[in-house]
Amino acid sequence: MTQNELIDQLIKNQNEKRExxxxxxxxxxxxxxxxxxxxxxxxxxxxxxxxxxxxxxxAKAKAYQAQFAGDQK
Incomplete structure (x- = not known):
């Protein structure tokens, strides 16, 4: 291969890598x-x-508070 062919091949390879x-x-x-x-x-x-x-x-806390308030009466 000549120098120009090698350069062309190198440029082609670099373009393929970029793609x-x-x-x-x-x-x-x-x-x-x-x-x-x-x-x-x-x-x-x-x-x-x-x-x-x-x-x-x-909701669980409110139910417990309601039960506790009912027990206090």
Whole structure:
């Protein structure tokens, strides 16, 4: 191979690498987006469950207070 052919081959290889990097970076960005959405979903579920548990504990405390107030009479 001549020097010009080697240079052409090198340029071609570099362009192919750039194309592969560009496509893989999009896939990486998409994967990160899915991970972020997944954790946002888990956070929403956790907040919902925590609020539900707080409502349950509040209702339980009110029932206990009502029972305690009834025992005092």
């Amino acid at each position: 592969k990097l560009a496509s893989s970076s999009f896939i990486n960005l998409l994967s990160i987006g899915f991970v972020v959405l997944f954790f946002a979903f888990l956070s929403a579920v956790f907040v919902y469950k925590a609020a539900d548990e707080m409502d349950y504990q509040e």
